[in-house]
Each structure stands twice: as structure tokens, then as C-alpha cells.
Amino acid sequence: MTFPFADAPNTAALTCCHVMEGQKPILYVSHDEDDGMWQFLCGGQHETSEGRLVSLHEIFVQDPSVGELVYMPCGYHAEREAADAPWRIQKKDIEGVLHMAEIPHETGELRFRYTRRLSPDGTKWIRDGRFEEYCQNGNLVSEGYYEDGFEEGYWKDYHDNGNIAAEGVYSCGKEVGTWRFYDEQGRLEEEETYGDA
Numbered sequence: 001m002t003f004p005f006a007d008a009p010n011t012a013a014l015t016c017c018h019v020m021e022g023q024k025p026i027l028y029v030s031h032d033e034d035d036g037m038w039q040f041l042c043g044g045q046h047e048t049s050e051g052r053l054v055s056l057h058e059i060f061v062q063d064p065s066v067g068e069l070v071y072m073p074c075g076y077h078a079e080r081e082a083a084d085a086p087w088r089i090q091k092k093d094i095e096g097v098l099h100m101a102e103i104p105h106e107t108g109e110l111r112f113r114y115t116r117r118l119s120p121d122g123t124k125w126i127r128d129g130r131f132e133e134y135c136q137n138g139n140l141v142s143e144g145y146y147e148d149g150f151e152e153g154y155w156k157d158y159h160d161n162g163n164i165a166a167e168g169v170y171s172c173g174k175e176v177g178t179w180r181f182y183d184e185q186g187r188l189e190e191e192e193t194y195g196d197a
């Protein structure tokens, strides 16, 4: 299995004794805003003495499903109800004031679903957090994250038939690193490398 994180496999990560000893599954993952530290916890309340320092690689071997979260930006956390339930990714700290927007196509099907918050002066909405756009057949057109109104982190675009059309990383609304573009059959058509990743 390929190690999927951008961080080195020996990067230190925080977990708890319950996860370490296999008593409980990982139900809470945090990618810390200040230092980029990953935390993989069982979801309960913890004393400092229950914390354990491990490598990202150890955690990934123990539970490869955390690989679904490799593109979760710093400042976000993910929770799930059980080891086989889907992750719910949310932005830290401002959860309470984030507003979920759902905007339909003219014909009624869902087109956009994203989180946003009001600007400090209350005059406009700023996209912040998860963003999804759908076509009328219900397939995803585009998915990724906004940070303070700008695209940030890993984004994917899709063809109407559901196959991936493009993938790459944004930083402050600009493409960075290598972007890959695919035709409708999912074949790689083009790679383009932008500024510093």
C-alpha cells in the first residue's frame, strides 16, 4: 500500500492509548492550524497522560482509512460515528458561524453545496470550507475547499459522466504544483506544473 500523505512517513503524530492499544477505532482526526500536527483520537475525552506520540506511518498501517483525509487542510478536523462510517470534515473554531448554502439548478436539482460565513461587516458571504458543485444528473462537477474566500488545498473536477477531468492543489486561490487533466474516458491528457507547491 502506498503511503499517501505529503508529510514524511516518520512525521510525528499524536494519538491516544485507546487507539494505540487497539481498544477503540480512530473516530476523530485533526490537522492542527498552528503547527500542521496530525492527531488521531478515539473520540472520547482525554487526559494528557493518555496521549501517545507515533509516526504517521504507524497510524496509516494500523488504519489505512485515514488515507482518505490526506488532503484535509490545516485547521480542519474530521469525525465519524464508527470505523466504517464516512468522515465528516469541518473547519475548526468557526463551526458555529459557518452557514451551509445549497443552491439549485433552475430545474431544481442541487447545483452547489458549500459552507460560507458572513464578512465581519455583514455585507457579503465568504466561502470557507468544503465546496461541491453538481451537474443536473447528480454527478459531481467540482469539489474542494475554500479558505477565506479562496480555493485552498486539493481540488478535483469531473466530466458529466462522472470521470475525473482535473486534479491539483490550490494555494490562496492559485494553482500550485502539478495539475493533471484527463479526457472523458479517464485517460491522462496533460500535466501542467505551476509555481511553488
Ligand SMILES: [Zn+2]
Binding pocket: 016, 017, 018, 019, 024, 041, 042, 043, 044, 046, 050
Ligand atoms: Zn482515546
